[in-house]
Amino acid sequence: MKDTDIKRLLYTHLLCIFSIILSIFIPSFFLENFSILETHLTWLCICSVFVTAVNLVLYLVVKPNASSKRSSLSYKVTRFLKCCIYFLMSCFFFHVIFVLYGAPLIELVLETFLFAVILSTFTTVPCLCLLGPNIKAWLRVFSRNGVTSIWENSLQITTISSFIGTWLGAFPIPLDWERPWQVWPISCTLGATFGYVAGLVISPLWIYWNRKQLTYKNN
Amino acid sequence: MQKISVLLFLAWVGFLFYAGIALFTSGFLLTRLELTNHSSCQEPPGPGSLPWGSQGKPGACWMPSRFSRLVLVLIDALRFDFAQPQHSHGPGEPPVSLPFLGKLDYLQRILEIQPHHARLYQSKADPPTTTMQRLKALTTGSLPTFIDAGSNFASYAIVEDNLIKQLASAGRRVVFMGDDTWKDLFPGVFSQAFFFPSFNVRDLHTVDNGILEHLYPTMDSSEWDMLIAHFLGVDHCGHKHGPHHPEMAKKLSQMDQVIQGLVDRLENDTLLVVIGDHGMTMTGDHGGDSELEISAALFLYSPTALFPSALPQEPEIVPQINLVPTLALLLGLPIPFGNIGEVMVELFSVVEDPQPHSSALAQASALHLNAQQVSRFLHTYSAAAQDLQIKELHRLQNLFSKASADYQRLLQSPQGAEAALQTVITELQQFLRGVRAMCIESWARFSLVRMAGGAALMAAACFLCLLVSQWVTSPGFYFCPLLLTPMAYGLAGAIVCAGLLTATGLKPDPVVLGAMAAVGSLLPFLWKAWAGWGSKRPPAALLPIPGPVLLFLLIRFAAFFSDSFVVAEARATPFLLGSFILLLVAQLHWEGKLLPPKLLTIPRFCLSASTGPPRHNGTHALGLGVGLLLCIRLAGLFHRCPEETPACHSSPWLSPLASMVGGRAKNLWYGACVGALVALLVAVRLWLRRYSNLKSPEPSVLFVRWGLPLMVLGTAAYWALASGADEAPPRLRALVAGASVVLPRAVAGLAASGLMLLLWRPVTVLVKATTGAPRTRTVLTPFSGPPTSRADLDYVVPQIYRHMQEEFRGRLERTKSQGPLTVAAYQLGSVYSAAMVTALTLLAFPLLLLHAERISLVFLLLFLQSFLLLHLLAAGISITTPGPFTVPWQAVSAWALMATQTFYSTGHQPVFPAIHWHAAFVGFPEGHGSSTWLPALLVGANTFASHLLFAVGCPLLLLWPFLCESQGPRKKWHPLGNETESRVKPEEEEEPLMEMRLRDAPHHFNAALLQLGLKYFFVLGIQILACALAASILRRHLMVWKVFAPKFIFEAVGFIVSSVGLFLGIALVMRVDGAVSSWFRQLVLAQQR
Ligand SMILES: [Zn+2]
C-alpha cells in the first residue's frame, strides 16, 4: 500500500465534507429563511443531492476499483438502473426499520422517509459507487477480514459511524429540554450527518496509523 | 458441585440484595400511618369545659372565631430571605445587591408602619420539601412522608382530617385559584376553583397570570369565606434560572404588587396569610432538608390590631405546621384530628385589654385545647401503629397530665397569679414540642448513613455476582467451604449484635440486623475469594462482560438518573432491545457465522478463514431479528402513557372489553382475544409435539393435553361473562355472578394442580418402549452391579442413553416404521425445556386472567418474542464443546430487557395511580372483606407478571442452544428422502444428544445454572442499584417523589419477584434433573433383573 493512496482517500473525503458544508451555506443565497432546523426537509434534500453528486463525480474521477471488464453502454445503463433500484430499496428498508424502532407509522411519513433517504445517501450510495449493485460484495466488506483495499476499509468505517451517529441521535428525543432540534427526526438526521463526517475524518487517519498492520493480500 | 449448594448460594446472594434494599429503604422511604378520624365541633378534644363559654355562641366551635374570612396567598418556594427586611449594614460596607433581596418593598413598609397589624415569621418546613407534601402538611398539620400508609394509592386525595375539609363541612365557601396539584389533593371540595397546569417548570407566567385574572374580581364579589391563591412563578423561576437571576427580581416585585393589591381590598373581618411552602437551594431546587430549602417566609396581616407587642428585632422562627391549629382556632374551627402543630400563642393575646392576666389566660386556654387534641391524636395513633418510641410516649403523657391538671386547678381559682399561668403555658409548650420532636424522629428524617450503607451493600452484592459468575465455571472452584464459613460468620455477627443491643436495652432493628448479617458474611467471602484467586488471575479477567453488552448496561444504568428517561422508559426499552437484537445479528454476521465462508472470502484468500462451519443461514437469523423487531413494535401498541406527558395518548386497547360500546367491535375483539388464547395453546402444543414430548403418558403431559384446553375454555367463558355482564337477562344474573366467581378460581386451581403434577412427575419421557424390549445387546458398561456412587451413575447414564437410542433405532427399522427416527431421543433430549415450557404456560394463564382481555394478545407476543430471541441467541452459541457450559452475557441482558419491555407493554407504568387495581376483584367480585394479603397478591401478580414469567423462564437461556442442536443434522437428512439412505446414514452419524449433553457433565451443568442465576442477579442488581443511587443523589430533584421514588419501589419489588422466580425456575430444572436421575436408576435396576 502506498501513501499516495491514503492521500487520495483523504482528499476525496475532504471533498465530501466540503459538499456537506456547502449544502448548509449555499441554499441560503437562493432561498428565503433557509436554516437547517426550520426548513429541515429542504436541507435534507439538498444535502442528499450534494453528497450523492460528489460521490458520483469522485467515483468517476478517482476510479478506486480496478477497471471493469465490460464497458458496453447497455451494461453501464443496466448497472446504473440497478443502482437506482438498490438505492430506492435501501430507502424503503431504512424506513421500515425506523418504524420498527418506534417511529410513528402514519404521522410524519415524509420526514421519516427523507431521513431514510439521507441515511441511504451516507451509507448506500458510497457502497454502490465502490462495490456496485452486488450484495455479496457488500456482505463481504462488512464482515471480519473481508476488506481488500483501503477504499473498502474506509467505506466500512464511514458506514458504521453513520449508523452509530444515527443511533446516538435518538437519545436526546425523550429529554425535556424542549429544544427545536429534539423533534423527530432532526436529532437523528443531525446525528447521522455528524457520524458520517466523523467517519470521513477518522477513516484516513485510522488507516494511516494502522498502515503497517493492514495488509490486503490481493493487492 | 451439589445442587443444594447452588440453591443455597443463590438464596444467599438474594439475601444480600434484600438486606441492601431493606437498609436503603429504611433510610429513604419514610413511612407513617394515616388515620381517617375527624375532629368535630360537637366533640371537644378532651374533658373539661371549653374556654370562654363558647358553646352557646352561634358560629363558634371549640373557640369563638376571631376572623370570619381568610385570604391565603401561597407563593411557592418563597424563601425566608426573599422577604427578609434589609437592615442597613455597617458604615462603609457596600449594601449587598442580589436579585432576590429586598424586592418585597410593600411588605417591609407595612411591617414598619403597622407593627400591631402585621408580622413576619421565619417558618421551618419539614422535609421532604416538595410541594405536594408541603400542601398536605399545611392543611393537615401533620408530617407527611412519602408513603402515608393507609392512603389510597389510586389517587393523591388527602384522606386525613384537614383545614379545607373542616371549612367545607362547616358550610364555608372555599375558592381556589392556581396550581392544579390542589385538584388531586382536594377533589370536589372547592365551591369555585381555577386550576392551571403546574407541570411545565419552564413556564413562569401561565399560572400567575391566570390567578391575577380572577383574584381581584373574586375578592370583590365576596362570595367566599376562604380564598386560596397558589402562585408558582417564583418556584418555576428558581428551577429554570435559579434565584440569582434578574427574572427572580421581576417575579418577586410582581408578588409584592399582588400583596399590596390584596391589603388594599381587605375588610376588617379578614386575615391575610402570605406563605412560602418551602425554600430553594442556591441552584433553585428543593426537596431535601438543607437550611435554605426548609426556611420559608410567613407573613400575617390583619386590618384590625392583632399583636400586642411591638415588632421584634429578628423575626421569630416557627415550625410551618404551627399555622394549622392557629388558623383553625382563629377561624372558629376544630383543629384537624392529626395535627401536631402548636398554636402561635402571640395571636391569641387580648389586644384591647392590656391586662397581662387575661392575655395569658387566653393563650393558655388555646394551648390547652391544642394539647388536648394532640394528646388525643397520640393516643389513637399509638394504638394503631407501633412506630413511636414507647418510653418517650409515656414521658410526654405524664407531662401532659400534669400540665392539664395545673391548668384545671388554675381555672377553678380565677385569681391565680400570672406567673402560675406562664408556668402552665411553658409546660404545655414543652409537651407539644416534645411530641413534634418525637414524630420528626420517626417520620421525617432521611438517614443518609442507612442510604449509603444500603447502596454500598447492593453494589458489593453486584460485584460478588460478577466475580463469582466468572469463577464458577473455572476448574477447581470449591465454594462449599467458601460459602459455609462466611454464612457462619454472618450468622454469628448478627446474633452477637442482637445480643449486644438487647443487653444495652435497645430494641433490635431487624433491618440493621439483616444488614449486619449480610456484611458479616460478605466480607469474609470476598476476602477468602480474593486470597484464593486474586493472585492467580490478571485483573482484566474481573471484567468479563463483552464490550457491546457493557455499553448497553451502562446506558441502562445511566438512564435511571434522568427523570425524562425514567418517564420515557416505556419507549426507551424497546429501542434499546431492538438495537441489541440488530447488534446481535450484525455481530453474528461480522464473525462469519451466518454465511458460508466461501462467500465471505475471496478465493485467493481462503487460508486464513478459520471460522467454524456456520450452522444457520443468513436469512434465517435476519428473519429472526426482523420478526423480533416486529413483535416488539406490535407490543408497543399496548402503551400506557405516563401522566407527565399530556400530549401522549394511551392505547384504548388497555381498557377491559366491558367498557366498550358497540356490539360488533366488541365481538370482533372478543374473537381476537380468544383467538390469541387458542393460538398460545396451539403454539405450546405444537412445540411439545415437535420435540415429541406430547406422546408420553405421564400425568403432566396428559394435563397439557386436556387441562390446558379446559383452562382456555374457562378463560374464554369468563371473559364472555365479564365483558357482557350488563347485557345478561335478569333471570341469569345470579348464574352469571356465580360463574364469574367460580371460573377464575377454577382456572387458577387447574393451573395450580397442573404445576403440582409437573413437580410430582416432571419426566415426560415415553417409557413404554423400554419395557419388554428384546435385549439385543447388553448395556455397554464395563461395570456390573448396581451403581453405588454418584460417579458411577454419572458414567453409566450416558451409556444407557446411547444404548437406548440404538435399541429404539433397531426396533424402528424392524417394524419399518416411517415415523421420525429419533422418537425417544427427542423426548429425553428436551426433557428439561419441556418441563420449563409447560410450567411457564401454566403460570401464564392465571396471570393472563388478571389482566384486561386484550392483553392476551401481548401475552401471545411475549411467548413468540421469547421464542424468537432464544433462537437468535442460540445461533450464536456453539455447543459442540464438552467443557464448561456458559450462558453469554448478551443473552441474560436481552432477557432482562425483554422483561422490562413486557412490563410496559402489558399496560403498566411505575407510578402508583397506574396500578391495575381491578385485578384484586378477579374471582372476588364482592371484594375481600378484611383480608389484605389476597388482594395485594392479586394486584402484585398482575403488576409483576412479566418479571415473574421471565425470571422463571431464565433457565431456558441455558437449555435452548442444546435444543437447537437437532436442527442441523435433521435438515440435512430430510431432503434426501431416499429410504435406504435415511436408514443407513443415521446409524453412522451420532444422534444429537441435545440436553443430555448437560447430563453428561453434571458438575458443569450445576455450575452453569449457578452462573446463569448470578448473571441474571447482576443485571437486575445493576438496575436496582441505579434506582437507589438516583433516588438518593437526586433527593433534591423536583421529580424525586413523583418519578424516582416510585421507580425505586417498583424496581425493588420487581427485583424481589424476579429473584424468587429465578430461584423457582432453577429449582424446577434441578427437580427435573433429580427425577431423570431416579428414572435412569430404575432403568438400570430393571436391566439387571
Ligand atoms: Zn412548592
Ligand SMILES: [Zn+2]
Ligand atoms: Zn419547585
